[in-house]
């Protein structure tokens with residue numbers, strides 16, 4: 001028998017818990033727990049203002065002021081042996097804070113440590129380029145500009161990298177619709193045929209599940225082919241797969257299924 | 269030594285056939301469909317496999333060419349991005365008449381799973397398509413069958429006049 005559970009006041013209890021699994025925050029540790037990072041952090045703190053610093057998943061995260069970014073990364077590269085900028089980009093917090101968070105993921109080959117520099121900038125604020133220190137920042141900063149609209153100063157070639165040059169909008173911003181805005185929806189039509197062709201070509205079909213089962217203008221079902229435009233709402237006849245016209249083609253020998261050979265030994 | 273496969277003694281020993289001009293021209297066209305290499309994404313791999321030894325497109329006379337001026341068939345194999353749309357149109361315009369287009373795979377047909385801002389939702393928004401092959405990716409057999417279907421379509425067409433302008437959806 002099932003164990004008795006008291007049923008009074010069941011209405012008051014929530015009968016479900018959180019619908020989605022909420023990932024627990026990764027634990028933040030104090031920087032003093034790692035003797036390599038302590039020295040790095042002290043070196044940064046000696047010259048620059050550090051807003052926050054902690055260790056997460058064995059990587060030190062240092063949050064700095066945005067205007068210090070070039071100087072700090074230069075120091076980390078030249079004095080603290082962080083000789084690789086493996087990744088950098090922006091995170092869109094415009095909705096909650098009105099700011100972009102920029103992160104620089106750095107790697108020290110000799111110390112075998114990873115360090116992340118983070119800073120926040122306003123939407124219209126620009127950032128100093130670190131391309132002179134790390135060539136990898138060249139394309140990363142262009143991508144950041146392309147996707148988020150974060151302008152980087154002193155970059156040698158500040159231009160879109162993934163989207164076309166005449167694109168409008170910044171696709172990785174949270175406010176950008178996944179299926180594109182008005183400009184994106186008509187981009188190829190406007191560019192190739194001009195705006196007046198919009199009516200002829202019509203809007204995009206954004207419903208990937210839309211299939212007109214009875215459309216014989218554009219589609220034919222394999223094995224059930226009918227002449228174009230036939231009404232097949234009442235079913236269609238079976239047609240064998242034909243590779244040629246029934247009367248054959250001049251000079252081309254018709255394939256005879258009876259004479260085909262199935263090779264059973266696939267290693268032959 | 270390889271056996272010579274052509275039987276010259278067949279049909280009274282004469283390699284001559286009486287037919288209409290249309291038939292001859294269309295027969296020639298349909299059996300030498302030179303395709304433009306247009307692998308845009310993963311479907312391109314299947315297109316290459318169709319051209320390679322196991323499926324061997326050459327025996328249909330379908331030889332991949334790297335120049336639109338030498339091609340009359342465009343197999344759009346893969347995802348067409350909006351950035352690339354103008355180039356596909358330009359290459360299509362450079363192909364000589366008569367020309368045909370096979371849209372290969374879900375991406376080229378409808379945008380497929382890339383229901384996003386950056387993907388053209390079907391190449392038929394940009395160029396007229398003769399044949400849509402379903403699948404993600406269609407197997408080489410499908411492409412072969414598609415090419416055979418296209419050959420049948422070409423043989424039905426009138427060869428004497430210039431191609432009628434194709435409808436762009």
Ligand code: SF4
Pocket residue numbers: 309310311312345346347372373374375376380403404405406
């Ligand atoms: S249809 Fe599938 S296999 Fe073909 S390009 Fe698209 S995703 Fe790749």
